[in-house]
Amino acid sequence: MMVLSFALAFVGFVALSFAMKRHFSQMLPRGKKLSSQQVVVFSVVGYLSLLLAGVLCIMVQGVAVGLVLWMGVLTAAALLQSLLLTYRPKKVIVIGLATLAVGIITGIAG
């Protein structure tokens, strides 16, 4: 379940970076433009995913520890996205999808 929580947090930050012009153009091939509609969609999806990651943490460890865990997971996920955007921006989408897949599988299995 923690893997799924991390995956959701990571995907959430990926979505939020898509809502930012600078990172949008880093991750996608040249020429694609970010529309204001897309900004809204990416932001909403991103924040919801981050929230869902928190819900999972609370489900696993209760409110007190869950909130602390959530903060840690967010930090780790944001760090990963930061590093990817710097060193492997074109791979973010693939890595994001793979992480989500692994997260869902372990989440269901666990």
Next chain:
Amino acid sequence: MNGTFRQSMRWLHTWAGLTLGWVLYFMFLTGAIGYFNDEITRWMQPEAHVTSSTADQTQMLTLAEARLEKVAGDAKEWYVDFPVGREYFLSIWWKELSGKDENGDGEDDGEWKDETLNLQTGEPVIVRKTGGGGALYQMHYALHYMPNTIAYWITSLSAMFMLVGLITGIVIHKKIFKDFFTFRPSKKQRSWLDMHNVLSVLPLPFYIMITYSGLIFLMFTTMQGVITSSYGAGRENRDVFYDIAFEEGEHKDAAGIAVDNIRLITVLPDVEARWGKNQLSYIGIENRGDINAHIELGQHGYSGLDHGKSLTYNAVSGELQHASSDGDEVGGAVKFYEVMTSLHEGEFAGTTLRWLYFISSLMGTGMVATGMIMWATKRREKAERNGQPSKGLVFVEQLNVGTIAGLPVAIAAYFWANRLIPAGFETRANWEINSLFMVWAAMLICPFILSRKWSLTQVWAGQLALATVLYGLLPVLNALTSDQHLVATLLQGDWVMAGFDLSMLGFALGFGFAARKMYRIASREPFAKGNKTVAKKVVTNEAIEGTAS
């Protein structure tokens, strides 16, 4: 201090960060390490092997009590720690008279002794004396070589400066959302700022929690005036406050009347009736041999942030005096204090959360380091343009390398000392710690000594390379000095021991990358010999003022 609000905050952020930055770096690094104190202690006592056994706690307690009666017959306090959770061994603890009264309270300070026991036989396992991971953790708040009170003032003041740094940092970081993920390498000054920002913003909830709770932790020292003004000065008056605040009612002092006490094992049936079998984390007795003796025991595990339940028994009659589950009689302020300290220490954290605490703490170490490096590189660039670097700048630069690279080297030296100092050596625990500080002192001094032949970049490269070698070879040292080496522990699935060795390799990798980067920069530098700037430019007053701001 000048101009607009933001400019003032920028000034404050710079100086709050720089003044005690090296203490904060030390605190963040030892604090990070502290989250794995028990695991580190295991590596530092390789004679003790964790045996998976289904020994039941009744049997363990019988053996432990027999051993305590043998070696600690006169001691007034006994404890038995059971091998649960992050407590890896069955151990006994007792307090002997030390013959000293260093805290000046009119009573013997006492000296704690302990033994690790074999689960099956109850015989002591001969392990080397060491401060272990606990000693590193204690340095985090109590520093070393100084009375606790002075250390608490220093670490607490550093935490206060940290809090100022956090708040001013948030205020001056205009693009906190826009630059959330932004790190642009290879852009010199901008890259350091990006790195500092990422390391500072991403773990922000952790930093706010850890800094504020750290201040709360030490408030009984730093805000003692509050207690004094309500209860009066002096230790006795302060003790009245503590008794009321923490409801130590059932923890009476010894009355001085000698009475036979029951054995620890006597209360076990009642405990098992309440909690079930094998639930104990620890059991102990205080005021042993006195009419006010009491047996205290705790349940292992945590409920949320709180420790497991505890029970206190009268050690003369065997009656239950107090159960923690009787409801919390402590007030809101104490409850807040307990939540804060609980969050800070993270004792409730399982493996995942513990690693997250560790990563966040290491990011904190990086935050402080990048801040201090930025200060120095900015001033150095200005100095190279305008003339001579100030003495202050040179001092900061050399302190930076000696601490940021040097302290990790010193900590590696602590682990090396653990295996190189003979296991039977009586005062080896102190000498392990002395090794840490001696090596750190050497790392701090060497930039000054080498400044004629080596450029600063070369010193950085050298110390980082030293760190790479020392950390990288630790698993080899382990293999040469114990039977719990990496191959064996991996095969056994002993992830604590293997985890230590693997982590050391991981750190070596990191230091290796950094060292290689510094070597490359050093080889490109025009004046590879010495840090002497070409002082052929005219030094104007403006230039001096510009350098000194």
